[in-house]
Amino acid sequence: MVNPFDAARAAFRGRVSGDPTGAPDWVREIATVGSGAGWYDPDGVVWRVHGDLSTLVGGVAALLGQGAHPLALAGVQRHSAYREDPWKRLAGTARWLVVTTFGSAELAERESARVRGMHRRVKGTLPDGRAYSAGDPDLLRWVHLAFTDAFLAAQDAVGRSMTRYGRRWHDDYVHDWARSAERLGATDLPHTRAELAEAIRACAPVLEPVPDALLAFLQGPPGLSAPEKVVYAGFSAGAARLVSPTIAPLARVPGRASRTPRDRAQLLVTEAQLRALNLALGSHSPSEEAARWRLGVGPAPAWAARTPPPPR
Secondary structure (H helix, E strand, O other), X not given: OOOHHHHHHHHHHHHHHOOOOOOOHHHHHHHHOOOOOOOOOOOOHHHHHHOXXXXXXXXXXXXXXXXXXXXXXXXXXXXXXXXXXXXXXXXXXXXXXXXXXXXXHHHHXXXXXHHHHHHHOOEEEOOOOOEEEOOOHHXXXXXXXXXXXXXXXXXXXXXOOOHHHOOOHHHHHHHHHHHHHHHHOOOOOOOOHHHHHHHHHHOHHHOOOOOHHHHHHHHOOOOOOHHHHHHHHHHHHHHOOOOOOOOHHHHOOOOOOOOOHHHHHHHHHHHHHHHHHHHHHOOOOHHHHHHHHHOOOOOOOHHHOOOOOOOO
């Protein structure tokens, strides 16, 4: 008889990775390509934040922020099939995030080069004449600001405790994670939480209301089973309460400046969902498991149980 937790775990990991095993080739490369810790300390804040399931909620909030910039949104709408296959798009974003977080320096550099190559092909002009390019440092900067702010807010509100990292962990995360965006070509990045908030506020003049179609999509993407719809609804509602005060009015969501009893109650529900999901999935994602195996500080992932460990 199939263990229902094993089935749920496999279904979830297959969904977010784009591979039915939960370990596509790029996850396996985290275990086998290169050596050493890579760009980030295995005991540091970037591993902790990106290894936390709160990124599922933060990711939705980040997409609301990305959607508020018309040029960044144009790149997604015109050069990806996110409407037809949103999970492939999710897996593509997850790949860059986890490979640069958990991979060796060699693999992280290779992944950054791959993404830069993709960005060179994403360019065009809006009907009003404004040009966009995914490799534009300003657009790269905005996407980084939106994701960093959302992940930080999600970790704070519904993620695991960060007490052991001290009171300045927010600044440490903003400072450290800037490295990945710089490798893609972003410039003038914030390095503290206060600088991050100010950078987002300074972008307000170029932001526009998030289109209704994108808002509807993010509230309920296609292809979800009935149980997945329930869980996703909790994530989406939680994300709506994490968005920056600068972006929240444009996305027509409460944002994190709202502190009504309903807002607090929703975040408690979202946090409980994440705790339950964490129990079902285990303490480490397949990507982090692969990295820990590469470093010799964790057991072999299930897919590698019969494979010799990589050379140290």
